[in-house]
Amino acid sequence: MGTISKPVVGIIGTGAIGGFYGLMLARAGFDVHFLLRSEFSAVAERGLHVNSAVHGPLTLNPVQAYASAEDMPPCDWLLVGAKTTSNVGLAPSIIQASKPGAKVLLLQNGLDVEDSLRERLPDSLHLLGGLCLICVHREGPGQIAHQALGAVNVGYHSGPAIDDAERMAIVEEGCTLFRAAGIDSQAMPNLQQARWQKLVWNIPYNGLSVLLGASTTPLMADADSRALIQALMTEVVHGAKACGHDMPPGYAEYLFMMTEKMPDYWPSMHHDFLHKRALELEAIYVRPLSAAKAAGCELPRIEALYRTLGFIDRRNV
């Protein structure tokens, strides 16, 4: 086999997630191009900075930063770290910055987050989903705090791949990209299953962080919130099973224990709430509830939690 040139990577939505993974890939020698909006000037002038509890302070300066997708070179891989609530509006930028046959990877939580974007992308683009197991948040323009973890699990959603073998090859190519940057990455043979697995964490912790104004440490220290987290996790596992996705045995217990060992963490939904951004309720609550209900499975605690968040979101934005 001949040498394969390193792929050109575009980061669409350079918040905490896009900024962290883009910086890690750039430092590993990839040719990475960052599309920014409000933070363009700050990043173009002063670079990207990750204060990482795992890797120490990391800086990328200069940054190949762009205020418009029209100025970006055609990319082989596009990593989308924006909120699910903005996916539809990102389609023109993604198309603009894509090489023919490019791979678009949504680094987002929730169910079916690819669907609204898929409708707006040409059939020639591969669409993939990535689940990030990471504690990271934006601290200011071009300033990112990385507290713990970092793995990205990748699955194929849709596109021109002709068979499972080609789909897995593309997914493995994505995993290899991350691994080359020192980031754990697993290929997920079933993206829907992987998204349900991630929801076992996101449904309790994201919602309760907003509803109770509490980060993971106090939530894990109180008997009532612990019991509620476990009951919510159990409901997610039931919902997944009803939709045909058996979770690995002990998976909820594993996430619960992992959270107990994590440094104190404010989930992303809490940051959205604080900054009066729309909460990602559709992707993280509405679609899982609908999918489970269509499969004949009621998830009453998750539904109650969702209703309280709907009320809070409408008052907040």
Add this chain to the structure above:
Amino acid sequence: MGTISKPVVGIIGTGAIGGFYGLMLARAGFDVHFLLRSEFSAVAERGLHVNSAVHGPLTLNPVQAYASAEDMPPCDWLLVGAKTTSNVGLAPSIIQASKPGAKVLLLQNGLDVEDSLRERLPDSLHLLGGLCLICVHREGPGQIAHQALGAVNVGYHSGPAIDDAERMAIVEEGCTLFRAAGIDSQAMPNLQQARWQKLVWNIPYNGLSVLLGASTTPLMADADSRALIQALMTEVVHGAKACGHDMPPGYAEYLFMMTEKMPDYWPSMHHDFLHKRALELEAIYVRPLSAAKAAGCELPRIEALYRTLGFIDRRNV
């Protein structure tokens, strides 16, 4: 039949509830004695004032106010308007202020609120429960705001009554007392059933007022909180049925509509939260959940709501 002298009434815990009903009874000509703690000086000096949207401004001055139960005359009826969380500590005052064979009426919400007090009262005292359908709150020392409604439904809990006829006669005596003061009052043949009925309102509105920081008007204006209130009410009705108490048909819908017509109201649990008092979680959530569970009935939304309130309460007090 001879003339019956008007009963002597003692008010134990002169907050919004005790103050309102005590003032109404005193204005109707009953001999009413008020036991106070922190508000004793204010009420002894300046009287009791109810700013009522129904009856206009009402004043009782002078007030027969006492700082200690030892100074009170022996009473025929004792109305307890304190929080359920303080019932145990009130037993000595109640005993001190009671005539032999006196009737003790707990004007409190929740399930089995009589039990802890019953253990501490002599067998010679009758114990009754009263459910107040009223929008009232304390505005300051001796200052009460009455926004709407006022009915008290009364049922017999326990005591020396020898048969149903005597129990009903005592209950009717209590209802007559309130009616003489212009207050609607119904005899409840089954106190437990009456307490479950009241919970159909208290469980959703008390908890959500604390959890969402919202009074009844915004809660009734939002599609998500409306749906959650209805789902919670349905669970209370299921729990009651499992415990052998069928609610009247359409009862939850009636309370929902009634709340829609009420003036905007902050339930008492919200006031407790604001003033960093312990929330009445035991009476309003824990005991109904336990009773339903013992009858084989899970109430998952109520349980989830209770868990969030437990977390909030522990952080607040």
